[in-house]
Structure formats: structure tokens, C-alpha cells
Amino acid sequence: MGGTFQIDEAQFIEQARQFQLTDRTIAVVKNNAYNYGLEFAVKAFAISGIRAFATTSVDDAVKIRHMCGDKVDIILMNPTTDFKRARMFNLHITLPSRDYYDAYKDELHDIHIHLEYAGLFNRSGLSSIEELEYILNDMNESDLELNFTGLWTHFGYSDEFDGIYETERGMWEQFISDVLELGIKPSIIHAQNSASYVRDGLLDKHSHVRLGIGLYGSKPYADLDDTDFVQSSTLSAPIVQFRRLTAGMTLGYGAAFKADEDCTVAVVDIGYGDGVLRARAGHECEIGGKTYPIVALMMSHMVVLxxxxxxxxxxxxxxxxxxxxDKYTHLGVGANSEQLGALNYQSLGREIIYDV
Ligand SMILES: Cc1ncc(COP(=O)(O)O)c(C=O)c1O
Known part of the structure; x- marks a missing residue:
């Protein structure tokens, strides 16, 4: 077997407990819960006190309902047309645009709807308050009653410090005011990811924060205290063999490594095919408490001096x-979620340990 992704369950729960805002946290569990494992993470988050989850997949949302029963709120951040399951499993769905409303308005009754605002990030959502006015007018004319339970946006700039986040936040706060002025009173207003929550606490008029990476124990930006974000996971792999190289010998594709002097390298049973980001190979690994340079990364192997x-x-x-x-994120290897999301669940072993 290749590498192993190991999670300390007690530490995972502890981190979620200490980072969440009690009773006001929606845990983001998309992409197999940042690859910590959907079932593991949802159960652990529930133990830590979390009562609301957000994902992009209807299948995952249904699994969460099966795991947690009817005591939790489950929010779908992607638009869905699976209204049958949304109703059956009491999922909160996202209304992302006027076009979606026009296409599906007759299907949306008796479902919790969260209006999404596109904002500066602009991936999805209503672009302006006029889009919402159009929807409200049409509902009036069609005698349609919809359940606008939630209002949300995504902050794409909350880990940037050049003023752009403040612009993004200002646009959103204006949108909330405009929505409230139209007489809509959503009970769940959520926008803040980990970086925004760390910077601002719970913003005015918001009911919840919507957290991912901080709950999983990684820092959303560099200038934060390690002790507030404790990583519960390790990624390790066994040594397959040693090779003795004499000065001038090369190794790997395109002679990735050339020995300056006689040396020994260890060939390790993990590679980019297991999800190790290629840029990660520009840095060190740890063996027996000491650090050693990685000199080559291949699909299934890594070579260490x-x-x-x-x-x-x-x-x-x-x-x-x-x-x-997060250390390697901040060294430019790739975002925390990029490394976690890349981990290959087909090839990596997985162990949960409970440290009592
Ligand atoms: C829509 C949405 N909300 C919340 C989050 C959580 O962000 P973070 O992991 O930075 O806390 C994400 C993550 O990508 C997201 O896409």
C-alpha cells in the first residue's frame, strides 16, 4: 500500500469545538469534507456541537440527513433541480438567479430557499437588488408564496489585505439592507468563511458563520497563531528501498536529481498520483523527527535525500x-483546500485514531 492519511479524531473534534461560533456555525463539508471524509467529519462536527451543514451535492446532503436525522439544517450551495429530494429530505436550497426562478418557480413551494448574492466574487447568485425586485413582482402577480429562509453570499477576498475585502463586504452589507427593505426577513443570513470570521467575528445582521478550513485545523491566512488551528491529520508513506548514488549519477525522469557527491536516497511509496501537489516536492519531509529534502516526485514515488x-x-x-x-500553502505550494482536495482516496490508506 502507498501512503496513509491519518486523522486524530479527538483532535479533530477539539479543533471544531474551539473554532466554531456556538449555535451559529454552518460547517462546510463539500468535496468529501475537504477529504477528511464526509461521514467521519459530519459525525465529528455533530459531536463538537455543530447543527448546520453546507455542501454542493444533493447526494451528500441526503447522506447528512441520514446521519444526523431531522435536528440539523442542511444547505445546498449549488442550485439544484432535484426538488423531490429537496422536499423529502428537508434540504435548504439556493436560488442563484432570476433565470432559475423563471424556469422553476412552480417547483419551489414548500422548500426552504436561500437567496444567493453574487457580490464581487460573482461565481453565482443574484447580481443586483433589481433581480430580486423582479422575482418579488412576479410572485405577486402569479400569487406565488415562497419560503425565503436564507440569504447568503461567498467572500472570495477575505484573505486579502489590500482593501478589496472591505469593498466586497460593503457591497454585501448594502445588499442585505436592500433585501430587508423589500420586506424579506430571512432567518438565516450567512456569508463568512474562516478568514472573514477570524477578521471580523460575526458581522452585524448575520445569523451564522459558514466555516470550512478553520474547522479542519488549517489557518485561512498566514499571520495567525498555530495554537488556534491544530491540524489533526498526517500524511505519511513507507520507504520502498534505498539507493546508493555516486557523485554525478542522476535519478528520475529528465534526470530530476543529480548527486553532487556520493549519497543515499530513499524511494518512498507515495507520489502525485496519490494527491501530493507537485510543488510540495520543492520542500522537505520528516523522517524520525528530522527533516530531509525531497529531490524528486513521480506519479507513485517520491525520492528523498x-x-x-x-x-x-x-x-x-x-x-x-x-x-x-497551511505552512506550505503560505509558501506557495497551493491552497490548503487544494492540497486536501487533491488527496486520492482510491490509493491512499486511511486511519482514524482516537487518542485517549
Ligand atoms: C461557498 C463557500 N462557503 C464557505 C466556504 C468555506 O471557506 P473556508 O474553507 O475558507 O472557511 C467555501 C470554501 O471554499 C465556499 O466555497
Whole structure:
């Protein structure tokens, strides 16, 4: 077997407990819960006290309902046309545009609807208050009653510090005021991801924060205290064999590594096919508590320059409490969620440990 993604369950729960805003946190569990595993993460978040979840997949939303029963709110952030399951499983759905409303307005009754605002990020959502006015006028004329339970947007700039986040936030706050002035009173107003929550606390008029990466123990931006974001996972792999190289010998595709002097390298059973980002190979790994340079990364193998302290039975760590995923994000390897999302669940082993 190749590498292993190991999660310390107690630490995972502890991190979620300490980062969440009690009774006001929607946990983002899209993409297999940032690859911590949907079932594992939802159950652990529920134990930590979280009572609301957001995902992009109807299938995942239904699984969450099966896992948690009717005591939690489940919000679909992608628009869906699966109104049957939305109703049956009491899912909160997103209304992303006037076009969607026009196409499906007769299907939307008796479903919790969250109006989405596109804002500066502009991936999806209503572009202006006029779109909403159009919808309200049409509802009036068609004698249609819809259940606008929620209002939300996504902050795409909350980890930027050049003023653009303030612009984004200002646009959104104006939109909330405009919506309230139209007489709509959503009980759930949510926008803030981890970075926004850390910067601002719960914003005025908001009922919930909608958190991902901080709950999973990674820092949303660099200038934060490690102790507030404790990573519960490690990624490690066994050594397959050692190779002795003499000065001038090369190794790997395109002679990726050339020995400057006689040396030993360890060939490790993990590669980019298991989801290790290629840029991660520009940095170190850890073996027996010491760091060693990675000199090549291939599809199923990684090559590490080692010394005599390294023995065949030792595990090679790419990520652990010291080699934090967020550390490499901030060194430019790729976003936290990019590394987590890339992990290959087909090829990596997975272990949950409970540290009592
Ligand atoms: C719509 C939406 N909300 C919330 C989040 C959570 O963001 P974060 O993981 O930075 O807390 C994400 C993450 O990508 C998202 O796409």
C-alpha cells in the first residue's frame, strides 16, 4: 500500500469545538469534507456541537440527513433541480438567479430557499437588488408564496489585505439592507468563511458563520497563531528501498536529481498520483523527527535525500503537526483546500485514531 492519511479524531473534534461560533456555525463539508471524509467529519462536527451543514451535492446532503436525522439544517450551495429530494429530505436550497426562478418557480413551494448574492466574487447568485425586485413582482402577480429562509453570499477576498475585502463586504452589507427593505426577513443570513470570521467575528445582521478550513485545523491566512488551528491529520508513506548514488549519477525522469557527491536516497511509496501537489516536492519531509529534502516526485514515488539515521522501517511524513498543510500553502505550494482536495482516496490508506 502507498501512503496513509491519518486523522486524530479527538483532535479533530477539539479543533471544531474551539473554532466554531456556538449555535451559529454552518460547517462546510463539500468535496468529501475537504477529504477528511464526509461521514467521519459530519459525525465529528455533530459531536463538537455543530447543527448546520453546507455542501454542493444533493447526494451528500441526503447522506447528512441520514446521519444526523431531522435536528440539523442542511444547505445546498449549488442550485439544484432535484426538488423531490429537496422536499423529502428537508434540504435548504439556493436560488442563484432570476433565470432559475423563471424556469422553476412552480417547483419551489414548500422548500426552504436561500437567496444567493453574487457580490464581487460573482461565481453565482443574484447580481443586483433589481433581480430580486423582479422575482418579488412576479410572485405577486402569479400569487406565488415562497419560503425565503436564507440569504447568503461567498467572500472570495477575505484573505486579502489590500482593501478589496472591505469593498466586497460593503457591497454585501448594502445588499442585505436592500433585501430587508423589500420586506424579506430571512432567518438565516450567512456569508463568512474562516478568514472573514477570524477578521471580523460575526458581522452585524448575520445569523451564522459558514466555516470550512478553520474547522479542519488549517489557518485561512498566514499571520495567525498555530495554537488556534491544530491540524489533526498526517500524511505519511513507507520507504520502498534505498539507493546508493555516486557523485554525478542522476535519478528520475529528465534526470530530476543529480548527486553532487556520493549519497543515499530513499524511494518512498507515495507520489502525485496519490494527491501530493507537485510543488510540495520543492520542500522537505520528516523522517524520525528530522527533516530531509525531497529531490524528486513521480506519479507513485517520491525520492528523498537521506543520511545514516534513516532506517527502512521508518515512516516518511509529508504533513504532520510540524509540517502543517497551511505552512506550505503560505509558501506557495497551493491552497490548503487544494492540497486536501487533491488527496486520492482510491490509493491512499486511511486511519482514524482516537487518542485517549
Ligand atoms: C461557498 C463557500 N462557503 C464557505 C466556504 C468555506 O471557506 P473556508 O474553507 O475558507 O472557511 C467555501 C470554501 O471554499 C465556499 O466555497
Amino acid at each position: 537521506v543520511d545514516d539515521d534513516v532506517e527502512a522501517h521508518m515512516s516518511v511524513y509529508l504533513y504532520n503537526k510540524k509540517l502543517r498543510i
